[in-house]
Amino acid sequence: MTGQSNTSRLSRRAALGLGAGLVAAPLAAPAVGSEKGAVLEWKMVTSWPKNLPGPGVTAQRLCDRIGEMSAGRLNIRLFAAGELVPALGVLDAVGSGTAQIGHSASFFWQGKMPASVFFTAIPFGLLPQEHITWIEQGGGQDLWDELYEPFNIKPVMAGNTGVQMGGWFKRDINSLEDLKGLTIRMPGLGGEVMRRLGATPVNLAPGDIFQSLQSGVIDATEFLGPWSDRAMGFQKIVKSYYAPGFHEPNGTGEALLNKTAFDGLPDDLRAIVLDACQAENARSLAESDWENAGSLDALREQDGVTVKFYPDDVLSALRTTSAQVLEEFAAKDELSGRIYESYAGALKRLAPWSNVSLRRFLAAREGEA
Template sequence: MNRRNFFRQAATAGVGAAAATALAAPAIAQESPKITWRMTSSFTKNTDILWSAATDIAESVKEASDGNFTIHTFAAGEIVPPLQAADAVSNGTVEMAHTCAYYYIGKDPTFALGTAVPFGLNARQTNAWFSVGGGNELLNDFLGSYNLFALPAGNTGAQMGGWYRKEINTIEDLKGLKMRIAGLAGQVMQKLGVTPQQIAGGDVYAALEKGTIDATEFVGPYDDQKLGFVKVAKYYYYPAWWEGGPAVHAFMNKEKFNALPKSYQRMIKDACANANQNMLSRYDTSNAKALRQLVSEGAVLKPFSPEILEASYKAALEVYAELNAKNAAFKKIYDSQQAFKKEGYLWNQIAEYSYDTFMMVQQRKGTL
């Protein structure tokens, strides 16, 4: 090859390489566009474990996208009131919310099944039902008519049964009680004589202190200790039979989620899964220490009596029978959860329950 031909071919190759680079750059840019979303939370920054799920999601997406996909997070009340977060997503005011589905049962009681219902799934069952048991698909089929798409993005584990100004030993003690309680649990409690109140988390302490309510449930020891409920109601009951493993969700505007590049959709899905695991881990790490602190501050720890649990279970079944008879969407999801729960407890009571029971005995004996 002579020198002239060599340089001619080299120049041609260079043009080809430059052209390839020019073609590749716009393609890459299109796959990773600059997008900014806003996410409103139903939780205050003071309830930091709940709040941190939103920031976990935003940080994960920003890192995975090299800063091209940014989600700005806003605490409860900074854009919309905490119990209007899903509405803001549905109508496009914001693209995303971190909230609990059961806050919206006023629209349709089926929303409750997205978070927790009385005597429902525990935390492990909830996560399994959503991820591989068909639950996520069923919930999103229902949410589609509201222009919403949701992914699990947190779970508190089994919660406490709340704070009461007086002892609750019998069904009679519940009658006339004004209690802050969310979701379908309020309808069950109503059958037992309680007057349910739905109050946002940030307003609960003041309502209890002023006597607007006589009792409240919230989450568990970690949050309850931070919120100071022991100062205004000393009787602390367990368990929250209405929240055995409540899910918290990232709600997204369905149209805007579907318009995202597939890579960004995957980033959100992975970020939500990470936040989901983080929340449960944080509560499992923090609740024991907080419970000891609460008892040292004067909390009187008491279990609900078998009488109250049995009466509550019966009332819950009545509520479900009524809803199933008139709401096909509710029945479809409820039946799926029931079938999953029956299988779940068939297995749970064999190996894990036996193991945990033995280890709990060792803990009480002080041999751990």
């Protein structure tokens, strides 16, 4: 995201460069309806290949759910990455009114608003349920709304792929030296952490990762978890799959709602859209945990993949460098600082409880306590 875009085949500025002036563009008349009985047709654009296990499935299910809950009064046609706009063009497309709703991940917009990364995942940060708690109970949603408001967008949680894996590496990571000179697809602040430890992070749209890994443009990649990663076919190229996903302990996907279109809906349709997003957020997290477990077994037993773990000294360096990156981030601007303080405050509040409850229980369940 920050430093990693230098070598990317897909320039973020090119992909997202529709221009800030488009944000204020008027929405086409058919997209807005104030009468309760009106039938509305919306477009959804996404950053995902069509029906990709995980976020692609979530995006289609969200369209279907809204249509069903509204009894056909709000119908949404999904356009996968590249069908209407580029994968990384979703933010601008929704803000300008090219589409009324989008499905993506907030860290793709770090080039436009650095603090967007906090609403997907932060290295060594909040776990999925902790993140949901921050958004819904700890003031995160208000800050998220404030951050996206200049883009004419209302963001909401609408999917979660769970705890992420560390990624696929063509060469083993036995020490910090093995990170030096490594070209890795890793968006978000995790990419900046890798850069400071000698790697070269790049930002690629999901649909471009496989070819880049196969051709040698990149030496390693992270994406999501076993379910989505196996569907992408990375195991056909690389057999070493690393954990933990230090850079993304959470996998929140976002629905981006054009504010002009959303505010123009009748009250009941606005409620349906928000309730559908919330329901999909919970369902997709459960689905991802279930499918990731089965896909991890398949990767090991059927595909010959070996799960490996970052050495302790590498994890220690990643953790220390992550703290430095976050401290510097907080000084970028006033809103970024407030978002950082809110996130850090949520982590400080929730981590001790997670340690007493989840960590201790898991250790006891495995007979380690």
